[in-house]
Amino acid sequence: MAKFNAKFKNLHINTKFNLLLIVTFILGMILSGVTLSSILYQRAQYEISIQAELLMETMNSLRFYTQDHVNPLLAPKLTQVSKFIPEAIPTYSVREVSQYLSKNSAYKYFKYKDAALNPTNPLDQADSFETQLVNQFKSQTQKAEITGFRTDKKTPRFYTARPFIVKEKRCLQCHSRPEIAPKSLIATYGKRGFGWKLNDIVAAQMVYVPSEEVFRKARQAFINIMVIVTSIFIAVTLLINFLLKKVVILRIRNIATTANAISKGDMSSNFQDDSKDEIGLLAIAFERMRASLLIAMDLINQTQPKP
Known part of the structure; x- marks a missing residue:
């Protein structure tokens, strides 16, 4: 169980989401x-x-x-x-x-x-x-x-x-x-x-x-409904993955890439996100942190004695 938790924590967000979605779907389909x-x-x-x-x-x-x-x-x-x-x-x-x-x-x-x-x-x-x-x-x-x-x-x-x-x-x-x-x-x-x-x-x-024909029709109706539900689930999963990647994962990845570049000294990189949702607010907070870091570095440079 501990190994599984460790592996699960290291998975990408979309993989975790898909695994949870599949488990939920299987349980829902059984019920x-x-x-x-x-x-x-x-x-x-x-x-x-x-x-x-x-x-x-x-x-x-x-x-x-x-x-x-x-x-x-x-x-x-x-x-x-x-x-x-x-x-x-x-x-x-x-x-x-x-x-x-x-x-x-x-x-x-x-x-x-x-x-x-x-x-x-x-x-x-x-x-x-x-x-x-x-x-x-x-x-x-x-x-x-x-x-x-x-x-x-x-x-x-x-x-x-x-x-x-x-x-x-x-x-x-x-x-x-x-x-x-x-x-x-x-x-x-x-x-x-x-x-x-x-x-x-x-x-x-x-x-x-x-009775055989009536039950045969009932079994066929069951199969048809389950096929339709499964098809809808697959379509919804693909749509959710597309939206998740576009709306969440790519934006978080851009923030992580920018933060990584700044940590290596590339202060020209900036956090650009025009949205006002939670990820947009996170990008604004990181951008303010980058500006504060630039100001702090300027102050340090000004207080250091010239050789």
């Missing part, structure tokens, strides 16, 4: 980088959660529409036909719309699913990850939503899960006991998806939205 990264990450996560929320609410709106308007029209026909009409079931509607949405390349990895432990349609069967969520909702009935990230073979995705609770008695007509369910339902799917009870949690409403 601002951590803060900026956190803000961008939170912003990206918020944007993803908004997309998931929008998809969830859209699918629930479709569910309610099918349940309130389509099902009443098709339900009477379920007992009159041999082939089941799946369009009468809200879960079927939301699944089909989700599949149509995923056919659009812009929404390829957006997905909605009613992940059930014992579904009527095998397409709604919960996988191992979704089964854990359903069981978590069953054990923690007060929990209304679970969110997080899931990485599968396709791409990292953000998920939002909500408990699917049996709240409508009409749902029990197709899911309580096989003997009261429409025969067309049994003929199409077999004796699956029964045993539901009112207020039971039987599935999890799952929404998946891609």
Whole structure:
């Protein structure tokens, strides 16, 4: 530490200034980088959660529409036909719309699913990850939503899960006991998806939205901002060095050169500085000292006896 202090004291002013400026910049970049990264990450996560929320609410709106308007029209026909009409079931509607949405390349990895432990349609069967969520909702009935990230073979995705609770008695007509369910339902799917009870949690409403692109944009924004800040720092450093050299260092160097010449007996040198700032006042003080020194030398010469 003592060696460093000794070396630092011997450095030129502009070198000392640049070292201090660089250290300050590095510390500032670390602090601002951590803060900026956190803000961008939170912003990206918020944007993803908004997309998931929008998809969830859209699918629930479709569910309610099918349940309130389509099902009443098709339900009477379920007992009159041999082939089941799946369009009468809200879960079927939301699944089909989700599949149509995923056919659009812009929404390829957006997905909605009613992940059930014992579904009527095998397409709604919960996988191992979704089964854990359903069981978590069953054990923690007060929990209304679970969110997080899931990485599968396709791409990292953000998920939002909500408990699917049996709240409508009409749902029990197709899911309580096989003997009261429409025969067309049994003929199409077999004796699956029964045993539901009112207020039971039987599935999890799952929404998946891609997250990689949003985080990629956040990382790119972070890099762009840091590059801009670094470029500004370099430009400001060069400008400050130019002004420091012109306004301070060159003037101090001129004063030092003049003082050195006077110390060697060159009394013709003078301190010339027209500025009224601190360095200008220093030059004026040195010039007065030079004039006083000339007067003192003249007095000494006058008092010395002539040979």
